[in-house]
Amino acid sequence: MKSFNPAKLVGLLLTLTFATPLRAQAPVRPVSALAVTAENRTAVAAAARGAKRSDATVHAGDVLRYKLTFTNTAGRPVRQVALQNPVASGLQFVGGSAQSSRQDARAEYSADNGVSWSARPMETVMIDGKRIERAIAAERYTSVRWIVDGWVPAGATVTAQFEARLATR
Amino acid sequence: MSTISTRTRARAPRISRWLTVGAIAFLTTLATAQIAAAQATPEGTVITNTATASYTDANGNTYTAATASVSVTVGFVAGIDVTSPATVSPASPSTGNLLNFTVNNTGNGIDTVGTVSSTAAAGLTITGYRIGATNYATLAALQTALNAISIVSGGNVVVTVVYDVATAQGGATLPITFTATSKRTPATTDTSSTNVTPATARGVVTTPDAFAISHLPSNGTNYTYGFSVQNTGNASDTYNLVASVPGAVITVVSVNGTAGSSGTVTIASGATATVNVIYSIGNVAAGSTETLTLTATSQGNPAATDPGSLNVTVVRAALTMAKVAYRDNQSTIINNTTDRVLPGEFIQYRITVTNGGGASATSVSITDALPAAVTYVSAAGDVGADWAISQVTGTVTANLTPALASSTSRFIWIRVQVK
Numbered sequence: 400m401k402s403f404n405p406a407k408l409v410g411l412l413l414t415l416t417f418a419t420p421l422r423a424q425a426p427v428r429p430v431s432a433l434a435v436t437a438e439n440r441t442a443v444a445a446a447a448r449g450a451k452r453s454d455a456t457v458h459a460g461d462v463l464r465y466k467l468t469f470t471n472t473a474g475r476p477v478r479q480v481a482l483q484n485p486v487a488s489g490l491q492f493v494g495g496s497a498q499s500s501r502q503d504a505r506a507e508y509s510a511d512n513g514v515s516w517s518a519r520p521m522e523t524v525m526i527d528g529k530r531i532e533r534a535i536a537a538e539r540y541t542s543v544r545w546i547v548d549g550w551v552p553a554g555a556t557v558t559a560q561f562e563a564r565l566a567t568r
Numbered sequence: 569m570s571t572i573s574t575r576t577r578a579r580a581p582r583i584s585r586w587l588t589v590g591a592i593a594f595l596t597t598l599a600t601a602q603i604a605a606a607q608a609t610p611e612g613t614v615i616t617n618t619a620t621a622s623y624t625d626a627n628g629n630t631y632t633a634a635t636a637s638v639s640v641t642v643g644f645v646a647g648i649d650v651t652s653p654a655t656v657s658p659a660s661p662s663t664g665n666l667l668n669f670t671v672n673n674t675g676n677g678i679d680t681v682g683t684v685s686s687t688a689a690a691g692l693t694i695t696g697y698r699i700g701a702t703n704y705a706t707l708a709a710l711q712t713a714l715n716a717i718s719i720v721s722g723g724n725v726v727v728t729v730v731y732d733v734a735t736a737q738g739g740a741t742l743p744i745t746f747t748a749t750s751k752r753t754p755a756t757t758d759t760s761s762t763n764v765t766p767a768t769a770r771g772v773v774t775t776p777d778a779f780a781i782s783h784l785p786s787n788g789t790n791y792t793y794g795f796s797v798q799n800t801g802n803a804s805d806t807y808n809l810v811a812s813v814p815g816a817v818i819t820v821v822s823v824n825g826t827a828g829s830s831g832t833v834t835i836a837s838g839a840t841a842t843v844n845v846i847y848s849i850g851n852v853a854a855g856s857t858e859t860l861t862l863t864a865t866s867q868g869n870p871a872a873t874d875p876g877s878l879n880v881t882v883v884r885a886a887l888t889m890a891k892v893a894y895r896d897n898q899s900t901i902i903n904n905t906t907d908r909v910l911p912g913e914f915i916q917y918r919i920t921v922t923n924g925g926g927a928s929a930t931s932v933s934i935t936d937a938l939p940a941a942v943t944y945v946s947a948a949g950d951v952g953a954d955w956a957i958s959q960v961t962g963t964v965t966a967n968l969t970p971a972l973a974s975s976t977s978r979f980i981w982i983r984v985q986v987k
Contacts, residue, residue, distance in 0.1 A: 432621060432634035433619060433620070433621040433634035433635065433636040434636050435617060435618075435619045435636040435637065435638045436638055437617060437638045437639075437640055439640070452643075454643060455641070456640075456641050456642060456643025456644075457615075457640045457642055457643060458642070458643050458644075458645045459608050459609065459642075459645045459676060463640060465617055465619070465638070467619045467621070467636070469621045469623075469634070471623075473623075473625060473631065475625055475626070476625070476626060477623040477624060477625050477626075477631075478623065478624055478625070478626070479622075479623055479624045480621065480622070480623040481620075481621065481622045481623070482619060482620070482621050483619065483620045483621075483622070484617065484618070484619040484620070485618065487615045487616060487617045487618075488615070489609035489613065489615055489642070490615065490617075551623070565609060565615075565642065566608065566609060567608060
């Protein structure tokens with residue numbers, strides 16, 4: 400008679416128990432998985448100096464800080480989390496302002512409306528007939544995104560922020 | 569000149585015409601973006617920032633990307649930029665000159681010019697202002713008009729300053745400024761300054777021209793003539809002075825204090841200077857002539873030059889003398905052919921000296937050795953006080969104190985008795 404190994408059975412059941420629901424899991428539509436806020440850093444600084452603005456409008460030259468907050472509402476760990484934010488028309492990305500709460504979040508930029516991405520977008524220019532490669536000025540970035548390499552636990556949040564200046568002219 | 573073209577390295581470069589097309593398309597997009605970025609975002613614009621989050625789970629399930637947006641509204645920021653030409657060059661003097669100041673609304677919303685001010689350097693006089701074809705006599709009137717004009721963002725209003733330029737301002741730098749403020753944000757103001765630099769005009773007039781003058785030969789005495797040199801230009805100028813003569817009658821000694829035949833003089837615009845030319849006349853015959861020319865030439869513009877001249881005629885005194893015998897009545901002439909005198913008769917000689925030359929004769933002296941057949945009795949001049957008459961052993965000497973002018977005559981009477 401063939402002997403029965405209880406430990407092997409338990410391992411199989413565990414596999415079925417967890418694997419099946421995951422495969423059968425249909426993508427859910429989380430509620431408020433992403434929130435974004437804007438803060439006028441220039442107005443805040445002015446208020447700190449006692450020059451409070453009379454209204455909440457933004458003025459040319461003001462620096463706005465956009466903060467993106469992603470909350471994993473999927474009920475399970477998720478990965479390949481990408482937070483993407485086009486720079487709205489009229490705004491100029493402030494170089495070096497991209498930050499994230501996750502150390503494993505890579506910031507990338509696009510200067511061509513999301514067609515290509517790079518941590519340091521480059522361009523080739525012809526100056527006096529010579530081809531020269533140079534970095535694109537941050538002010539010309541059209542989008543910024545963060546790609547989180549690791550897992551984001553269920554219920555955890557990932558925040559990212561960048562600053563953009565309202566073009567003066 | 570450097571030329572710059574750009575192409576973004578979107579991916580690893582591949583040689584194909586499609587890349588070229590793509591690059592051009594991107595460049596077009598980029599250029600548009602830069603132009604857009606170069607414009608201030610209009611007041612009231614709502615800027616909506618939308619973020620997207622995407623993710624997968626352990627099994628590779630994808631989820632509907634989450635999006636979130638936040639909006640901000642652009643407020644009003646005033647911007648005033650007054651522009652004008654760097655320099656303008658009207659004439660000096662001139663009137664009714666026009667200078668445009670363009671008040672640009674560089675803010676991001678409709679604005680109005682609040683206060684305005686204007687200044688003009690000495691030598692300029694602002695006589696009025698214009699907006700289009702409408703004249704405003706005062707700055708206050710101009711300001712009232714501007715207060716009623718709404719200027720859209722990126723628009724402008726042109727204010728014309730009407731001004732006069734005074735005389736003698738050639739080459740000067742005379743700024744006119746115009747300041748405008750935002751009515752919505754009075755702290756926002758801008759000033760533009762234009763340097764009015766009237767063109768320098770050079771001119772000179774030297775007088776007299778062909779002025780006739782007579783001189784004796786110098787005989788050690790130099791002559792001085794003051795020419796008038798007038799600066800008819802609109803700026804102070806220094807003139808080169810050259811005195812010239814074609815022959816040897818005149819020798820130039822100095823010009824305006826400088827030995828030799830040349831010198832300089834600096835004259836303010838519109839002023840006249842007297843330039844003394846010192847010269848001598850050679851020991852030449854009466855009637856000799858020569859022209860002394862003084863030419864003043866602007867150092868600022870050698871084409872501005874003008875001569876003045878003297879026509880010098882050399883003159884000398886030329887005396888002639890006549891001696892006529894009269895009866896003692898001083899009216900009846902004794903004709904040596906028909907008349908006779910008798911021993912013991914008193915007769916009188918009238919000696920007349922005439923200056924037929926062109927110059928006065930000084931120290932005129934008559935000496936008359938009486939004939940042996942007569943005895944000196946007395947002598948008198950035509951005007952007693954003018955003559956000093958003496959007689960020594962039959963020789964009469966009469967010295968005329970005043971000069972004997974050209975073309976004049978003087979005479980004396982000598983009374984004698986026939987032996």
